[in-house]
Amino acid sequence: MATNVSEKEARDVVEAAREADWKLPSFGKQLFLGDFRLDLIHPQPQLDPEAIEKGERFLGELRAVLAAEVDPLEIERESKIPDRVVDALKGIGALGMKVPPEYGGLGLSQVYYAKALALAGNYHSAICTLLSAHQSIGVAEPLRQFGSEEQRRKWLPLVAKDHISAFLLTEPGVGSDPARMASTATPVGPEHAASPVDDDITATPVDGGYVLNGRKLWATNGTIADIVVVMAKVPKGEGHRGGISAFVLPYNTDGITVLHRNAFMGLRGIENSVTVLKDVFVPEENRIAREGDGLKIALSTLNTGRLALMAIAVGASKWATKIAREWAVEREQWGRPIGKHDAVAQKLAFIAGSAFGLEAMLDVAARLADNKRNDIRIEAALCKLYGSELSWKVIDELMQVRGGRGYETAASLKARGEKPVGVEQCMRDMRVNRIFEGSSEIMHLLIAREAVDTHLHAAGGLLMGNGDAKAKADAAVKAGLFYGKWLPQLAVGKGQIPVSYDEFGELAGYLRYVERASRKLARETFYGMARWQAKLEQKQTFLARIVDIGAELFAIASTVSYADTIGRETPERKTEAIELAELFCSMARRRADSLFAALFDNDDDARYKAAQKVLEGRYGWLEEGIVDPSGDGPMIPALD
Numbered sequence: 001m002a003t004n005v006s007e008k009e010a011r012d013v014v015e016a017a018r019e020a021d022w023k024l025p026s027f028g029k030q031l032f033l034g035d036f037r038l039d040l041i042h043p044q045p046q047l048d049p050e051a052i053e054k055g056e057r058f059l060g061e062l063r064a065v066l067a068a069e070v071d072p073l074e075i076e077r078e079s080k081i082p083d084r085v086v087d088a089l090k091g092i093g094a095l096g097m098k099v100p101p102e103y104g105g106l107g108l109s110q111v112y113y114a115k116a117l118a119l120a121g122n123y124h125s126a127i128c129t130l131l132s133a134h135q136s137i138g139v140a141e142p143l144r145q146f147g148s149e150e151q152r153r154k155w156l157p158l159v160a161k162d163h164i165s166a167f168l169l170t171e172p173g174v175g176s177d178p179a180r181m182a183s184t185a186t187p188v189g190p191e192h193a194a195s196p197v198d199d200d201i202t203a204t205p206v207d208g209g210y211v212l213n214g215r216k217l218w219a220t221n222g223t224i225a226d227i228v229v230v231m232a233k234v235p236k237g238e239g240h241r242g243g244i245s246a247f248v249l250p251y252n253t254d255g256i257t258v259l260h261r262n263a264f265m266g267l268r269g270i271e272n273s274v275t276v277l278k279d280v281f282v283p284e285e286n287r288i289a290r291e292g293d294g295l296k297i298a299l300s301t302l303n304t305g306r307l308a309l310m311a312i313a314v315g316a317s318k319w320a321t322k323i324a325r326e327w328a329v330e331r332e333q334w335g336r337p338i339g340k341h342d343a344v345a346q347k348l349a350f351i352a353g354s355a356f357g358l359e360a361m362l363d364v365a366a367r368l369a370d371n372k373r374n375d376i377r378i379e380a381a382l383c384k385l386y387g388s389e390l391s392w393k394v395i396d397e398l399m400q401v402r403g404g405r406g407y408e409t410a411a412s413l414k415a416r417g418e419k420p421v422g423v424e425q426c427m428r429d430m431r432v433n434r435i436f437e438g439s440s441e442i443m444h445l446l447i448a449r450e451a452v453d454t455h456l457h458a459a460g461g462l463l464m465g466n467g468d469a470k471a472k473a474d475a476a477v478k479a480g481l482f483y484g485k486w487l488p489q490l491a492v493g494k495g496q497i498p499v500s501y502d503e504f505g506e507l508a509g510y511l512r513y514v515e516r517a518s519r520k521l522a523r524e525t526f527y528g529m530a531r532w533q534a535k536l537e538q539k540q541t542f543l544a545r546i547v548d549i550g551a552e553l554f555a556i557a558s559t560v561s562y563a564d565t566i567g568r569e570t571p572e573r574k575t576e577a578i579e580l581a582e583l584f585c586s587m588a589r590r591r592a593d594s595l596f597a598a599l600f601d602n603d604d605d606a607r608y609k610a611a612q613k614v615l616e617g618r619y620g621w622l623e624e625g626i627v628d629p630s631g632d633g634p635m636i637p638a639l640d
């Protein structure tokens with residue numbers, strides 16, 4: 001049974017798992033504070049020639065495997081990635097792209113890992129999902145970041161080569177709210193260790209450990225995995241810190257049962273499970289880091305893991321550009337190619353400009369991830385949020401451009417002799433990106449939390465509304481000192497000087513805009529805090545707009561920086577890169593302006609009230625005249 005927890009407990013659990021320190025500079029953190037630090041993302045770090053050579057070689061091998069072995073229509077038809085494809089991927093080391101060479105992996109850079117995922121995702125999303133669940137969130141990344149040397153030596157060579165991994169966090173009652181976790185890990189002595197099964201891949205003598213019980217939902221790769229990371233709650237007790245903890249274990253351990261393979265709107269071929277853990281013994285040495293560190297591990301793993309979803313967004317948007325262009329040139333209606341009609345031309349420009357902007361953000365964030373000079377937790381989170389949202393709109397516009405053929409399946413197109421362009425499949429596959437690995441709503445909250453971190457340090461007592469009168473008075477003094485210095489800095493900046501950033505030529509105006517808008521964003525955030533204080537965290541739509549403005553500003557700055565990088569690294573593309581950057585930045589700037597306009601002029605309160613009336617059933621009669629074919633019964637049945 002899921003545990004019932006209050007809103008405060010849920011928040012406290014996530015807060016405790018947050019990385020509290022900022023050891024390295026963060027472009028995103030400064031941006032939200034009104035301090036546009038272009039120097040943190042520009043000039044972009046140069047790629048290491050060895051990493052390029054290794055990455056290009058691997059991309060060539062991956063391309064060859066995709067072309068030789070993968071038939072996307074077969075995966076759609078059978079809802080399965082054929083074994084020959086999985087074997088071929090293992091053969092080129094695709095399971096170990098991110099595992100360092102000393103543990104048997106390829107040790108690709110983040111830049112090339114992203115390119116590989118984009119390529120694989122382009123061919124068929126299920127392949128990319130397999131690879132990314134395996135190494136962005138599966139066993140490799142948590143162990144690489146948090147495992148002991150002994151654990152790395154034991155497990156990484158396996159997952160780098162041919163052992164597929166999965167990450168089991170979600171439960172029927174636990175989606176966005178890990179505090180409700182019901183799976184348990186009960187500390188026990190060595191007498192509970194089961195005798196190793198015949199093909200146990202890791203059998204070693206054990207001292208003691210934990211017994212896991214629980215039910216895990218939606219584990220990607222969970223029907224075919226060899227090794228998994230499981231999150232479960234250790235009860236607090238004598239000698240036990242307790243809390244949500246992470247364990248690595250072979251999937252053939254006694255007591256693990258795959259109950260069901262889940263099927264979805266898209267991602268056909270994804271091997272996604274309901275997994276039951278019944279008295280599963282795990283030796284203590286299989287716990288990753290300390291008891292209670294599980295969520296911290298999950299969140300940190302996702303820091304760069306989230307770039308995987310941006311890679312998918314980039315791959316899909318580039319493909320959308322190609323298809324939209326080819327189709328809009330060839331298809332004629334009303335006497336002209338449809339791309340010459342204004343309504344379709346606008347969509348084409350949106351698709352191509354967005355593809356460039358998304359690629360820019362990914363390139364900026366991935367190079368920063370490789371370079372390790374910056375803290376990129378905000379940029380990676382913005383990439384996940386913005387990439388999944390914008391690419392969804394891109395695919396929606398692509399479907400419109402393709403008309404009826406966009407809605408038709410690739411198999412049907414092929415059967416009647418047309419090119420099997422799977423736009424409807426892409427749409428089905430892309431939709432989930434806004435839901436998993438942190439839904440857009442949760443990403444807004446997580447990023448907003450980071451955005452106001454400095455304010456919480458400066459004025460936490462006031463913002464949280466806790467403490468007695470004396471504590472509040474002390475907090476007011478502390479806040480006064482901080483804001484007395486900070487607020488005046490927001491009045492003027494480089495963005496007001498007409499010649500600033502002139503070295504960026506025709507793109508300079510966009511950087512001046514970002515500088516001005518960053519200060520405005522910080523001021524508006526401050527007004528919001530002053531107005532709502534402790535209630536600010538309930539103002540999710542306000543916070544979401546703040547985050548979305550920050551995302552647009554990061555996108556514009558990245559795009560200008562990336563265009564400049566292209567100009568330096570491939571001078572023959574310079575002019576086109578500047579044109580594409582202008583196209584993207586003009587759209588992003590308009591979006592940011594309308595978000596600014598809606599910050600304090602909106603219907604949020606009225607809509608919130610209306611929603612509560614809907615919840616109360618006040619408009620029940622509105623639901624008359626339909627039949628719900630799903631029938632009666634609970635949405636989430638009680639578990640035994």
Ligand SMILES: Cc1cc2nc3c(=O)[nH]c(=O)nc-3n(C[C@H](O)[C@H](O)[C@H](O)COP(=O)(O)OP(=O)(O)OC[C@H]3O[C@@H](n4cnc5c(N)ncnc54)[C@H](O)[C@@H]3O)c2cc1C
Pocket residue numbers: 133167168169170174175176177217218219220221264267272432435436437438439440441442540
């Ligand atoms: C195809 C697929 C693959 C997946 N793979 C994995 C995997 O490999 N491993 C794994 O552990 N999990 C996996 N998941 C689970 C996935 O991460 C969850 O679906 C996701 O965390 C959202 O949880 P939920 O679906 O229960 O939504 P809920 O948490 O029930 O949320 C429902 C809605 O409410 C919103 N919401 C929730 N809380 C708040 C709040 N506090 N404020 C505002 N809005 C809120 C959400 O954004 C959402 O719109 C997968 C899911 C899918 C569909």
